Amino acid sequence: MSFKFELLNQxxxxxxxxxxxxxxxxxxNTPIFMPVGTQGTVKAISPxxxxxxxxxxxxxxxxxxxxxxxxxxxxKAGGLHKFISWDRPILTDSGGFQVMSLAKLRxxxxxxxxxQSHIDGSYHLFNPKKVIEIQNALNAxxxxxxxxxxxxxxxxxxxxxxxxxxxKWARECKQFHKKVNTQALFGIVQGSIYPELRIQNAMQLIxxxxxxxxxxxxxxxxxxxxMYKILNILNPILPxxxxxxxMGVGSPEDILExxxxxxxxxxxxxxxxxxxxxxxxxxxxxxxxRNAIYKQDLRPIDDQCTCYACKNFSRAYIRHLFNxxxxxxxxxxxxHNLHFYxxxxxxxxxxxxxxxxxxxxxxxxxxxN
Amino acid sequence: MSFKFELLNQxxxxxxxxxxxxxxxxxxNTPIFMPVGTQGTVKAISPxxxxxxxxxxxxxxxxxxxxxxxxxxxxKAGGLHKFISWDRPILTDSGGFQVMSLAKLRxxxxxxxxxQSHIDGSYHLFNPKKVIEIQNALNAxxxxxxxxxxxxxxxxxxxxxxxxxxxKWARECKQFHKKVNTQALFGIVQGSIYPELRIQNAMQLIxxxxxxxxxxxxxxxxxxxxMYKILNILNPILPxxxxxxxMGVGSPEDILExxxxxxxxxxxxxxxxxxxxxxxxxxxxxxxxRNAIYKQDLRPIDDQCTCYACKNFSRAYIRHLFNxxxxxxxxxxxxHNLHFYxxxxxxxxxxxxxxxxxxxxxxxxxxxN
Numbered sequence: 001m002s003f004k005f006e007l008l009n010q011x012x013x014x015x016x017x018x019x020x021x022x023x024x025x026x027x028x029n030t031p032i033f034m035p036v037g038t039q040g041t042v043k044a045i046s047p048x049x050x051x052x053x054x055x056x057x058x059x060x061x062x063x064x065x066x067x068x069x070x071x072x073x074x075x076k077a078g079g080l081h082k083f084i085s086w087d088r089p090i091l092t093d094s095g096g097f098q099v100m101s102l103a104k105l106r107x108x109x110x111x112x113x114x115x116q117s118h119i120d121g122s123y124h125l126f127n128p129k130k131v132i133e134i135q136n137a138l139n140a141x142x143x144x145x146x147x148x149x150x151x152x153x154x155x156x157x158x159x160x161x162x163x164x165x166x167x168k169w170a171r172e173c174k175q176f177h178k179k180v181n182t183q184a185l186f187g188i189v190q191g192s193i194y195p196e197l198r199i200q201n202a203m204q205l206i207x208x209x210x211x212x213x214x215x216x217x218x219x220x221x222x223x224x225x226x227m228y229k230i231l232n233i234l235n236p237i238l239p240x241x242x243x244x245x246x247m248g249v250g251s252p253e254d255i256l257e258x259x260x261x262x263x264x265x266x267x268x269x270x271x272x273x274x275x276x277x278x279x280x281x282x283x284x285x286x287x288x289x290r291n292a293i294y295k296q297d298l299r300p301i302d303d304q305c306t307c308y309a310c311k312n313f314s315r316a317y318i319r320h321l322f323n324x325x326x327x328x329x330x331x332x333x334x335x336h337n338l339h340f341y342x343x344x345x346x347x348x349x350x351x352x353x354x355x356x357x358x359x360x361x362x363x364x365x366x367x368x369n
Numbered sequence: 370m371s372f373k374f375e376l377l378n379q380x381x382x383x384x385x386x387x388x389x390x391x392x393x394x395x396x397x398n399t400p401i402f403m404p405v406g407t408q409g410t411v412k413a414i415s416p417x418x419x420x421x422x423x424x425x426x427x428x429x430x431x432x433x434x435x436x437x438x439x440x441x442x443x444x445k446a447g448g449l450h451k452f453i454s455w456d457r458p459i460l461t462d463s464g465g466f467q468v469m470s471l472a473k474l475r476x477x478x479x480x481x482x483x484x485q486s487h488i489d490g491s492y493h494l495f496n497p498k499k500v501i502e503i504q505n506a507l508n509a510x511x512x513x514x515x516x517x518x519x520x521x522x523x524x525x526x527x528x529x530x531x532x533x534x535x536x537k538w539a540r541e542c543k544q545f546h547k548k549v550n551t552q553a554l555f556g557i558v559q560g561s562i563y564p565e566l567r568i569q570n571a572m573q574l575i576x577x578x579x580x581x582x583x584x585x586x587x588x589x590x591x592x593x594x595x596m597y598k599i600l601n602i603l604n605p606i607l608p609x610x611x612x613x614x615x616m617g618v619g620s621p622e623d624i625l626e627x628x629x630x631x632x633x634x635x636x637x638x639x640x641x642x643x644x645x646x647x648x649x650x651x652x653x654x655x656x657x658x659r660n661a662i663y664k665q666d667l668r669p670i671d672d673q674c675t676c677y678a679c680k681n682f683s684r685a686y687i688r689h690l691f692n693x694x695x696x697x698x699x700x701x702x703x704x705h706n707l708h709f710y711x712x713x714x715x716x717x718x719x720x721x722x723x724x725x726x727x728x729x730x731x732x733x734x735x736x737x738n
Contacts, residue, residue: 039695
């Protein structure tokens with residue numbers, strides 16, 4: 001099935017949207033949270049567990065898969081879905097974020113970005129042609145334009161120049177994209193914290209007519225009100241009939257804010273990374289399972305939770321597993337945290353159908369904070 | 370249900386036995402391989418996965434659970450089964466082996482063994498009373514007498530003295546055992562590599578009438594023919610109507626040899642530990658999945674294997690997971706290796722029913738070596 005976005009409902013009292021996105025590997029519902037499978041696996045859990053958790057789409061990182069095991073091998077294996085044994089939709093990012101955050105000795109010029117691998121120091125060149133070639137080989141259902149994700153803070157001058165490069169690259173990505181019928185290409189709005197740059201950037205991308213629009217360069221260290229303001233500015237500008245993806249976001253609070261501002265798609269390492277550090281989400285807020293206070297606590301992480309971890313194991317047992325460095329510990333917290341995120345999304349969807357999203361959000365945050 | 374061993378068939382051409390062991394948490398079939406859950410979890414996999422693999426009983430280590438999280442907490446949680454969410458039989462060892470192999474500054478005298486924890490250097494005393502008290506608290510279905518597992522090589526004089534201590538301790542363990550109706554207590558035959566000591570030790574234990582007999586102190590560095598000889602000597606001496614357990618063994622070859630010599634129960638960290646090091650078992654022998662030769666190998670680990678790893682993932686993908694240090698890698702090799710061990714046992718059982726155990730063993734080894 002070719003790519004399509006279907007808007008099913010918009011909440012009567014805010015911009016929260018309910019929709020469906022159709023891809024060649026089936027559909028996913030929006031709003032959606034995409035667990036992050038950086039290196040071709042969502043850390044600590046299996047594809048089977050992901051499905052049982054109700055994950056509908058996962059994200060994988062172009063930068064990492066390009067370096068190891070290499071996109072050519074994945075192509076030879078029949079694409080990323082087959083290689084990692086995941087038959088639902090996949091989105092690959094452009095590598096732009098990792099080139100900026102992980103790679104060493106970056107040099108940006110008209111050819112693209114030359115960088116050194118964070119693994120072995122080898123030199124590589126990423127540019128629109130290369131990044132699209134890699135993503136075509138990986139063959140995810142949704143792919144992203146190559147962009148420069150500016151850090152925070154960034155001067156207006158730098159942000160302006162960078163946004164222009166991102167626009168140029170977006171044009172080239174569209175041009176080099178070989179699989180327009182099977183892989184949807186999304187543009188990425190940059191422009192740092194500057195409303196004027198964001199608006200201009202968004203409008204230029206919209207003119208190019210992408211199949212979806214991402215907002216990049218947020219949640220990179222700026223204060224929350226700044227992010228919320230940018231979302232608020234972009235909300236009326238981005239087309240209603242295309243999915244909107246807020247990249248790398250975020251905390252439960254930020255996701256709920258994003259949904260209110262009309263965002264459909266989210267990804268973040270927070271639930272999985274925090275899980276491996278022993279931090280778990282509950283309806284009453286976060287807790288650190290390693291803490292001594294849980295040593296004799298025979299209750300589940302969250303007594304209203306229905307995940308495998310909460311239905312079978314106590315805080316005391318999971319704390320023990322972390323204490324003695326057993327892998328099952330971080331498997332259980334990962335399952336729990338992803339379940340928590342996906343349940344928030346499920347509840348948000350239900351609230352949007354019933355036009356009570358704002359009420360749901362308020363109630364959730366009242367208990368959570 | 371109280372403890373019972375039922376001998377169903379003995380192979381017409383060797384001592385291989387087929388049986389059933391009934392415990393308060395259900396039955397398991399013999400011969401059996403018990404995956405090792407040292408710290409209250411079989412490393413890298415979940416209780417659910419263990420059940421799906423067909424594991425019928427697991428082993429847990431008294432020494433480790435005593436140190437962390439402590440037997441009192443586990444007792445408070447309702448026993449080890451409840452604490453770790455495993456409702457099939459469990460066997461706990463006596464801690465004797467770990468006191469000798471892991472603990473620091475051991476001192477053996479008439480009070481027992483004083484040792485320093487390998488974790489924090491704290492001092493502890495293990496003796497028959499203490500070890501039975503711990504195992505009563507953990508509440509496994511089968512518990513073991515406290516023994517001294519002599520290293521290899523050991524002088525005849527030391528082995529003789531040690532075997533006498535083990536007999537004294539066995540007597541005391543029986544005396545201190547509080548839950549005779551719900552926890553079966555096994556004696557452990559020691560005596561190092563000395564036939565005379567082994568025979569004497571076995572006969573003294575048999576006189577005390579335990580519910581099962583283990584053979585300890587083998588597979589500790591001696592040549593294989595020495596172990597096989599001891600098994601051959603003990604085989605006619607150990608009672609036919611009680612289960613026989615060869616502790617800490619072993620490789621597929623050693624298990625098959627043990628079954629031929631009338632052994633019913635085995636445990637070993639080999640399948641799980643090797644898995645975490647990237648070494649997997651196949652019907653054609655072992656392979657190291659990390660090796661560069663598998664980088665582009667899109668076949669499963671073993672193309673005739675039906676485990677989750679082999680049905681869904683390639684050698685190239687699993688190698689990639691090890692290469693980038695992703696947890697799913699060692700989860701998949703652990704599942705595969707345990708499946709391999711449990712399938713050998715299944716095939717051995719089938720062969721014993723049909724009185725063709727020797728033929729099965731010969732065929733297996735011909736392909737495997």
